[in-house]
Amino acid sequence: MRDIYNTLNSRQQEAVFHTEGPLLILAGAGSGKTRVLTHRIAYLIDEKGVNPWNILAITFTNKAASEMRERVDKIVGFGSESIWVSTFHSTCVRILRRHIDRLGYDNSFTIYDTDDQKTLMKDICRRLNVDTKIYKERSLLAQISHAKDELITPDEMEMNAAGDYNKKKVAAIYREYQTSLRKNNALDFDDLIVKTVELFQNCGDVLENYQERFKYIMVDEYQDTNTAQFKFVSLLASKYENLCVVGDDDQSIYKFRGANIGNILGFEHVFPDAAVIRLEQNYRSTQNILRAANEVIAHNTARKPKTLWTENQEGEKIHFRQFMNGYEEAEYVVGEIAGARREGKGMYKDFAVLYRTNAQSRLFEEKCLLANIPYKIVGGVNFYARKEIKDLLCYLKTIDNAKDDLAVRRIINVPKRGIGATTLSRVQDYADQMDISFYDALRVAEEIPSIGRSLSKIDGFVTFIQGLKSKAEAYTVRELLEEIIRLTGYVTELEAEDTEESRARIENIDELISKTEAYQEAGEERGEPATLSGFLEEIALIADIDSVDPDQDYVLLMTLHSAKGLEFPNVFLVGMEDGIFPSYMSIMSDDCSDLEEERRLCYVGITRAMKELTMTSARQRMIRGDVQYNKVSRFVREVPRELVDLGYKVEEKKPKISESLTGDSSLSKMRQVFAAKPFQATQFKVTKADSLDYQIGDTVRHVKFGVGVVKNIVEGGRDYEVTVDFDKVGVKKMFAGFAKLKKI
DNA sequence: GCCCGAAGTCTTTTT
DNA sequence: GACTTCGGGC
Numbered sequence: 186m187r188d189i190y191n192t193l194n195s196r197q198q199e200a201v202f203h204t205e206g207p208l209l210i211l212a213g214a215g216s217g218k219t220r221v222l223t224h225r226i227a228y229l230i231d232e233k234g235v236n237p238w239n240i241l242a243i244t245f246t247n248k249a250a251s252e253m254r255e256r257v258d259k260i261v262g263f264g265s266e267s268i269w270v271s272t273f274h275s276t277c278v279r280i281l282r283r284h285i286d287r288l289g290y291d292n293s294f295t296i297y298d299t300d301d302q303k304t305l306m307k308d309i310c311r312r313l314n315v316d317t318k319i320y321k322e323r324s325l326l327a328q329i330s331h332a333k334d335e336l337i338t339p340d341e342m343e344m345n346a347a348g349d350y351n352k353k354k355v356a357a358i359y360r361e362y363q364t365s366l367r368k369n370n371a372l373d374f375d376d377l378i379v380k381t382v383e384l385f386q387n388c389g390d391v392l393e394n395y396q397e398r399f400k401y402i403m404v405d406e407y408q409d410t411n412t413a414q415f416k417f418v419s420l421l422a423s424k425y426e427n428l429c430v431v432g433d434d435d436q437s438i439y440k441f442r443g444a445n446i447g448n449i450l451g452f453e454h455v456f457p458d459a460a461v462i463r464l465e466q467n468y469r470s471t472q473n474i475l476r477a478a479n480e481v482i483a484h485n486t487a488r489k490p491k492t493l494w495t496e497n498q499e500g501e502k503i504h505f506r507q508f509m510n511g512y513e514e515a516e517y518v519v520g521e522i523a524g525a526r527r528e529g530k531g532m533y534k535d536f537a538v539l540y541r542t543n544a545q546s547r548l549f550e551e552k553c554l555l556a557n558i559p560y561k562i563v564g565g566v567n568f569y570a571r572k573e574i575k576d577l578l579c580y581l582k583t584i585d586n587a588k589d590d591l592a593v594r595r596i597i598n599v600p601k602r603g604i605g606a607t608t609l610s611r612v613q614d615y616a617d618q619m620d621i622s623f624y625d626a627l628r629v630a631e632e633i634p635s636i637g638r639s640l641s642k643i644d645g646f647v648t649f650i651q652g653l654k655s656k657a658e659a660y661t662v663r664e665l666l667e668e669i670i671r672l673t674g675y676v677t678e679l680e681a682e683d684t685e686e687s688r689a690r691i692e693n694i695d696e697l698i699s700k701t702e703a704y705q706e707a708g709e710e711r712g713e714p715a716t717l718s719g720f721l722e723e724i725a726l727i728a729d730i731d732s733v734d735p736d737q738d739y740v741l742l743m744t745l746h747s748a749k750g751l752e753f754p755n756v757f758l759v760g761m762e763d764g765i766f767p768s769y770m771s772i773m774s775d776d777c778s779d780l781e782e783e784r785r786l787c788y789v790g791i792t793r794a795m796k797e798l799t800m801t802s803a804r805q806r807m808i809r810g811d812v813q814y815n816k817v818s819r820f821v822r823e824v825p826r827e828l829v830d831l832g833y834k835v836e837e838k839k840p841k842i843s844e845s846l847t848g849d850s851s852l853s854k855m856r857q858v859f860a861a862k863p864f865q866a867t868q869f870k871v872t873k874a875d876s877l878d879y880q881i882g883d884t885v886r887h888v889k890f891g892v893g894v895v896k897n898i899v900e901g902g903r904d905y906e907v908t909v910d911f912d913k914v915g916v917k918k919m920f921a922g923f924a925k926l927k928k929i
Numbered sequence: 930g931c932c933c934g935a936a937g938t939c940t941t942t943t944t
Numbered sequence: 945g946a947c948t949t950c951g952g953g954c
Contacts, residue, residue, distance in 0.1 A: 245944070274944055299943090323939095374944055442943060542941055544945090564943085605930050728944060746942045768941050786942080809939070810945050 187231060189260060190224060193217075200429075200462045201225045204233055204401070207422075207456035208429040209449070213493045214478070214792035215469025215752065218431050222403055223256045225429065226268065229401055230261055237264035241399040243418070244272055245406045247731040249750055253405075269399070273414050274374065274726050277381040280395065281372070282718075287388050288380060293718055295371040295582055295589045296725035300570055302326055302373050304591055309361050320354070329359045333375035334411040334443025336382060339363060368622070370588040378413040385420045396424040406750070407432030407452075411443035419455070426456070434489050435482050438746060438786045440778075450489065467493045467792075469752055471500025474798050477824045478791040484823055485781045502830035504799040505821060511760075514803045515548035518757050521799070522740055523556050525755070533559055537741045537753040539790050541766035545759065546742050553740065557919055563743035564729050573675070573690040574697055578724070580669045583624070583650060584657050585717050590616075590623040597627075597646055600673055604646070608639040624650075662720045663701040670694065688886075688927065700724075745790045756794035758787075761802040762815035787820040877905055877921055879928035885909060886927045890917060895926075 190198055197217060200210050201224045212218035222242065229235040242257075244250045254270045261268075269276070278296070286292050297305065306322040309315070332342055339360035346352030366372065372380060385392040402422050404410065407430035410418070422428035430452065437446045453459050467475055475495050482488070508514040522536045538549050543565045553560040568574065576599050582592035598604055615633045616626035630636055630643040649672065657665060670676050676694060679687040701720060708715030730747050741753070745766075760766055767783035774780070791798060802817050879885050883895050893911035898921075900906075905921040919926075 247944095272944070377944090439943075441941080544940070547945095601931085603930075607930090726944070730943095744942065766941095770941065782942095807945075 187227075189227065193220070193224060194466060196462060196464050196466070197221050197224075200464070201228050203429075203460055203462070204229055204235075205427060207426055207452075207459040209407075209452045209459050209461045210429065210431040210464065211449075211461065211489065211491070212431050212433055212464040213467060213491060214433060214436060214789070215467040216464035216493070217468055218405070218464065219253060219256065221464070222405065222429075222431060223253060223260060225403070226257050227260045230264065235401060237261070237267045239398065239400040240268045240403075241276070241401070241421075242268065242270045242403045243276060243405065244270070245409060246728050246750070247272055247275070247726070248728070248733065249405060250275075251731075272726070273410075273417070274377050277377040277417070278722060278726065280381055281377065281384070284384055284388070284391050285380060287391065288384055290367065290372075290380075291370045291586075291588070293370070293586050295369065295586045295592070296377070296722060297366070297369075297371045297373045297591075298567075298570070298725060299326075300575070301371070301591055304595075305365055305369075306358075306362065309358060309365060313358065313361060315354075315358065320358070325355065325358055328355050329362060330373075330375050331443060332359065333379050334413055336379060336413050336416060368588070369590050370586055371591075375413070378411075378417055382413060382416050382420065385417070392420060393424075395421055400425050401427045402429070404428070404430045405432075406436075408434050408437035408446060408449045409439045409444045410448050412445050412448075413443075415445065415448045426458075428456070435485075435491075435785055436749065436789050438749065438782060438789060440782050446487075463491060465491055465493055467495040468497070469795050470495065470792060471497050471796060473500045473502055473828050474791060474794050477503050477798070477828050478788055480825055480828075481784060481791065481820055481823045482788040485784050487778060487781060501797055503824055503828050504797070504830050504832060505761075505824075506799070506801045506832055507817060508801065508803045509805065511545075511548050511803045511806045514759060514801050515552045518549065518759060518799070518801060519552040519556050519558060521757075522755075523558060526558075531754055533738045533740045534735070535754040536757070537743070537748065537751070537755070537793065538757045538759055539743060539745050539748050539793065540758075540760050541745060541768060541786075542760075543744055545765075549742050549759070553742075557917070559737075559739040559920075561733065561737070561739045561741055563733060563741060563747045567729060568693070568696070569724055569727070571690075571693055573679075573694055577666065577669060577675065577694065577697060578721070580653070580673075581662075581666065581717060582721060584654050584665070585721060587624045587654075588622045593622075593624045593627070600675065600678060602642050602646055604639055604642050608636065608643075611636060612643075657717060661701075661705055662715060662717055663698060663705060665717065666698060666701055745786050748793050749789050752793055752795055754794075754796045756790070756798050758790045758798070758800045759802075760806075761800045761818040761821050762806070763818050764813065764815045765806070766818055767820070784820065877907075879926060883928050886929050887911070887919075887924055892929065893917075 200221050258265045310317050343356035432449045546562050579592040579595045612626050616623050704720050705715045771779040771783045890911040893909040897908035908918045910916045
């Protein structure tokens, strides 16, 4: 046997060597569960002679999947590429792409994102004369999604409704929603799981096929599986029962999207033969951080009792600071990072700022920009949800799946083709009457009565799309996209607009183009054809966290939810205020388990930290336009006083901050900041351009600082250092790779 | 059919 | 505060 298993502790070894039958690994935060999983895979292949082809490992995010894949590649001798490592959603898509015709869908189905779902729901409400003042689209979709998480069909929902008028109405809307999805040959996120389960239940041969294929199944983050996902896994595993699930009930934070904590708490009931192994030694955090985490989570009642321990050093105390408002809070945090960086205490990527809601990112982003600190915001408005991106994607979707009415209707007038609402509703009526798709109705528009003058415009559009369709086969995705941009004049139009906004949009489009290129390359590497459907699918299933590149040196700003599974030497938990975190909703809720979920979220946050943890709060804060006064979060008070360092008085601290980092940065102050900053020589991996598209004397634009003139360019080891004199904020030095200056 | 400004709504968290 | 929707005017 190889000696790679010697580095594991005895509990971990036990988990690795237990290969047959159901196994539940209760893995506390930082207890090395990914190590266990990867070593377990290696052991299965190397020692047990299992064919890599027979192994399935499921994670929640693509990032987790690719990390696991990478680590498996490193320790598995051969054949690691045929191990199936992917997320629940991609796994299901791959299965459905091959077999969903058995359920009466077309195998080229489209995946609807939240935006698409909303548009569709709006449509349905209009059709069914539902008053959206009373039944909000959002809440309807939430109810439907929840039903799907629990594998409840429209029929079942109606039956459960009994005499309840409201519930019956929702059930009817749910039914109509499903019909529309099918008409559009589309699935929403939840359907991906639900339909796969349906497929398995209806087609025994398909299920058996996959049961034989996946003889060994592993599921990561098991505490976050919902009923549908559980059903999916247990169907797959029911033949061989070689199911290994890894999770931590204390880190269950996705109840709102249907995660059923019962799946982990009741695993031993469903699989009576299950072995249970606990991993309680933490390798990540200092003793103080771990003690704080243990103390906080101990306030929860619904949990499997356990206590993490570590052999690590005691470490520093938990820092807590309270500020007058959110600005000062952000200034402090960013100042601390800048300071630590200046003193050589770590790189930017060693720091993470974690908050409860996405909206809180803004202040930190602003301060980072002012301090010239590279950062990345994870989450918030999805890149692919931006208008210009969606427009172009809908062209691609139309080409890919002509049944997707939503996509066709979105682009029929983008750019303006002078086809109005009246015409569109006539086409829609005709399509409904004839029971054909919207696009097919357009193709036979001459048969539609009272279309009149618009006919020629519609014909123009149809010819245009048909032309693109005929090219789709031969073109790469990139070529197709560029053709669309050229023929529609999309970018030309934006260029003519010439505003701050339109320039940003063009930049986004450029990024989309490079994503098609990256997709092409990845396909070639894997030896898979880079199809249009494949590209659209990848985009639909991508999460923002997936784009975090561990080689890039930037501070990460994200929600606590996004931070799960990550670790950082230094963590800032900001906005620690009752009403923010725990959220107002959870405090007010009758169901005290809501508050417990928030506490688990806090536990997740604390345990992200390896060396240092800072919690901050503000006395007053702007929330949606008006000022709120919040108390310090109860979670802060649950950390034993002796573990906390309250620091100096805030008033004493302030001058030092404003000296270095306030917005009205006079030249001398900025110099101070930069003088002690030898960081261009260190690893600052922003890909260095071969040359810059501007030179000394050119006028350039910066996202935050506005317009300025380039004064100097110094070629550094990894990037160019550019000095710019800005109209508004004066002279600044910055790195070309990060500053993204645009010549104007 | 299209554009612009006023009013209304929202936010927890995400694949 | 930021984004979307709606209604009035052209």
